Amino acid sequence: MSIIKTENLVRHFAVGTQTVEALRGVSLDIDRGEFVAIMGPSGSGKSTLMNIIGCLDSPTSGTYHLNNKNVSTLDDDALALIRNHEIGFVFQNFHLLARNTALDNVMLPLKYAGIDKSEQEEIAMEVIKSVDLESRAHHQPSELSGGQQQRVAIARALVNKPSILFADEPTGNLDSKTGDDVMNLFTNLHKQGQTIIVITHEIEVANQAERIISIKDGKIFEDQKVLK
Amino acid sequence: MLVQESIGTAVDAIKANKLRSILTTLAIIIGTAAVIAMVAMGSSAQQALNDSITDLGARTIYVYPSSSRQGATNTSKVPLDIKDAIALSKDGEIPWQIAPEIRGSKQVKFKSENASLQIVGSTPDFFSIRGYELDSGKTFTENDSLARKRVVVLGSKVANELKTSSRALLNNEILINNISFKVIGTIKEEGAGWGPNPDEQIYTPLYTASDRIFGRETIGSINVNFPVEYSTEEVMIAIERILRREHDIGPGEINNFSIRDWGQALDLQRQATSIFFALIIGIASISLLVGGIGVMNIMLVSVTERTREIGLRKALGATQNTILLQFIIEAITLCLIGGFIGVILGTSIYFLIAFLQEWPIVFPLTAIIGSVTFSAMVGLFFGIWPARRAAKLDPAISLRYE
Ligand SMILES: Nc1ncnc2c1ncn2[C@@H]1O[C@H](COP(=O)(O)OP(=O)(O)OP(=O)(O)O)[C@@H](O)[C@H]1O
Ligand SMILES: [Mg+2]
Numbered sequence: 001m002s003i004i005k006t007e008n009l010v011r012h013f014a015v016g017t018q019t020v021e022a023l024r025g026v027s028l029d030i031d032r033g034e035f036v037a038i039m040g041p042s043g044s045g046k047s048t049l050m051n052i053i054g055c056l057d058s059p060t061s062g063t064y065h066l067n068n069k070n071v072s073t074l075d076d077d078a079l080a081l082i083r084n085h086e087i088g089f090v091f092q093n094f095h096l097l098a099r100n101t102a103l104d105n106v107m108l109p110l111k112y113a114g115i116d117k118s119e120q121e122e123i124a125m126e127v128i129k130s131v132d133l134e135s136r137a138h139h140q141p142s143e144l145s146g147g148q149q150q151r152v153a154i155a156r157a158l159v160n161k162p163s164i165l166f167a168d169e170p171t172g173n174l175d176s177k178t179g180d181d182v183m184n185l186f187t188n189l190h191k192q193g194q195t196i197i198v199i200t201h202e203i204e205v206a207n208q209a210e211r212i213i214s215i216k217d218g219k220i221f222e223d224q225k226v227l228k
Numbered sequence: 229m230l231v232q233e234s235i236g237t238a239v240d241a242i243k244a245n246k247l248r249s250i251l252t253t254l255a256i257i258i259g260t261a262a263v264i265a266m267v268a269m270g271s272s273a274q275q276a277l278n279d280s281i282t283d284l285g286a287r288t289i290y291v292y293p294s295s296s297r298q299g300a301t302n303t304s305k306v307p308l309d310i311k312d313a314i315a316l317s318k319d320g321e322i323p324w325q326i327a328p329e330i331r332g333s334k335q336v337k338f339k340s341e342n343a344s345l346q347i348v349g350s351t352p353d354f355f356s357i358r359g360y361e362l363d364s365g366k367t368f369t370e371n372d373s374l375a376r377k378r379v380v381v382l383g384s385k386v387a388n389e390l391k392t393s394s395r396a397l398l399n400n401e402i403l404i405n406n407i408s409f410k411v412i413g414t415i416k417e418e419g420a421g422w423g424p425n426p427d428e429q430i431y432t433p434l435y436t437a438s439d440r441i442f443g444r445e446t447i448g449s450i451n452v453n454f455p456v457e458y459s460t461e462e463v464m465i466a467i468e469r470i471l472r473r474e475h476d477i478g479p480g481e482i483n484n485f486s487i488r489d490w491g492q493a494l495d496l497q498r499q500a501t502s503i504f505f506a507l508i509i510g511i512a513s514i515s516l517l518v519g520g521i522g523v524m525n526i527m528l529v530s531v532t533e534r535t536r537e538i539g540l541r542k543a544l545g546a547t548q549n550t551i552l553l554q555f556i557i558e559a560i561t562l563c564l565i566g567g568f569i570g571v572i573l574g575t576s577i578y579f580l581i582a583f584l585q586e587w588p589i590v591f592p593l594t595a596i597i598g599s600v601t602f603s604a605m606v607g608l609f610f611g612i613w614p615a616r617r618a619a620k621l622d623p624a625i626s627l628r629y630e
Contacts, residue, residue, distance in 0.1 A: 047628075051624040054543075056542075056543055056623045056624040056627070057622075057623075057624040076547075076548060077548055077549075080542060080545050080546060080547045080548075081545065081547070083542075083543060083544070084544065084545020085545070089543050089544075091627070095540045095543075095627070097537065097540070099240045099241075099244060100240075108541070108544055109544045109545055111230065111233055112541075112544055112545040112546050112547075112550065113545065156544070160545075
């Protein structure tokens with residue numbers, strides 16, 4: 001059963017008097033529990049696609065069904081609710097709040113979800129344990145290594161038990177060793193049934209997924225299973 | 229719960245930019261401090277005035293000389309005379325107490341110390357009319373006055389002026405105009421109120437003053453103290469009738485003296501002070517508004533600086549209202565911090581001045597509550613626009629923002 005179903009997604013950006021066509025008709029089907037890598041040259045529209053299927057942005061035209069629900073026409077606050085409940089994001093540059101501890105960062109989505117304060121810490125701590133950062137829970141991002149920061153970001157993405165985990169170049173700022181650690185974490189999550197979509201430039205990273213979608217000039221150019 | 233979280237975030241953000249935050253709130257600090265200091269000083273002044281009425285009892289009326297402008301020739305001030313006071317005393321219609329005042333500044337000497345002090349000549353009733361209490365010794369009598377005895381009663385700070393103590397002066401001689409006078413009593417500290425400071429004056433019998441010190445029969449004012457059963461108007465009419473007769477004022481001519489009661493004087497004084505304070509508070513409010521604009525400016529900067537943070541919060545599920553609330557709370561917190569510093573500053577300034585001026589201290593609670601509330605409202609008002617900007621940011625674009 002498909003969790004993500006898009007039809008002919010088009011996204012235009014007005015830049016001055018010109019129009020940039022970032023996506024030019026993307027139709028895509030992703031099933032629950034799949035581990036998908038999206039590849040493509042810089043500027044091909046990967047992040048734009050992720051923003052739309054991650055409900056951070058709306059398409060100029062085309063439709064998008066998430067969990068069989070048409071979300072392409074929802075307003076800002078309705079999308080915020082979906083992002084909070086259904087989607088977890090991991091970014092290349094971590095995007096942690098610098099003045100908050102790891103624990104506070106992980107608790108943030110729970111706060112926006114309106115979870116009881118008494119439960120927030122317990123739930124967040126549980127997820128921090130699952131990424132092996134228990135001993136760093138009360139440290140600020142500046143006191144953590146890049147790999148640790150990215151693990152905090154992953155814990156934050158998972159804390160609301162999202163349907164889909166999105167990662168835009170999660171290993172882009174990491175050395176290959178810590179990058180591997182992060183990918184192992186993803187592989188384990190996938191084994192537990194988590195739907196994961198990873199954007200990457202690196203073929204080694206993409207090869208850890210089950211399926212690779214290649215994008216070029218705002219269109220799907222290739223969509224293939226990874227042979228293991 | 230989100231409010232609590234937002235306050236925490238706000239305090240963190242302010243801490244991260246301490247200097248900038250303090251500079252931003254400077255106008256708010258100054259505005260709040262000014263409002264509080266001014267309002268408190270106003271209540272102190274009011275309190276001092278009220279104290280002075282209760283000291284005197286509301287039942288004293290004053291008669292002063294005033295110039296009669298009848299005809300072109302007579303424009304000089306027609307003085308009040310001891311005879312006027314006697315005429316009032318002799319009239320039996322109202323059982324009032326009459327205390328004429330003859331006063332002037334004279335050189336006073338004790339041993340080698342010299343000071344220029346106010347000498348007040350009056351009747352023994354003067355002390356009870358004014359509510360002055362004896363501290364040591366005794367006051368003078370009617371007979372002392374008739375005998376022109378050289379005796380004086382001192383205000384509590386006179387000894388200070390002569391660099392000695394009241395105790396050392398009691399029963400000793402001091403020189404006024406090089407004539408020696410015996411100190412027979414001292415009065416308790418009264419505190420400065422409305423008019424000359426009673427603690428820095430020397431009191432002597434009426435005729436002693438007119439014959440031996442001033443060499444004149446003209447007096448500065450007459451205190452008329454009357455029982456509460458009589459109304460102020462009634463008493464004023466009686467005084468007017470007697471003095472018009474004494475001064476030979478014909479029908480249709482206007483009075484060459486003026487009769488005033490404390491109520492009138494106080495009302496005038498109150499009016500003058502309230503206009504002054506309204507002005508200061510107006511200026512302080514402008515300062516608060518300027519502060520508000522400063523806060524708005526810094527909040528706009530903050531929203532721009534934290535675009536990526538806002539984008540991230542939205543990506544994690546913050547709604548527009550959540551972001552709106554966060555930034556409004558931040559603006560209010562900023563203003564409240566300024567408000568609290570202003571409260572501390574303003575109250576300290578006030579306490580210091582009140583202490584130095586020996587004013588009665590009135591804790592400016594209303595002013596504190598008022599100005600803190602006002603500064604929160606400034607934060608709310610000037611925080612809304614930047615907060616709306618933050619709330620409306622597009623999450624996808626904000627996350628890309630460098
Ligand atoms: N908010 C925007 N305004 C204008 N143009 C945009 C915007 N977002 C993306 N674009 C343009 O759309 C195109 C696709 O951008 P996108 O960020 O999706 O590329 P990408 O595949 O993620 O590239 P990279 O690998 O470098 O991250 C680019 O030409 C980019 O300049
Ligand atoms: Mg990208």
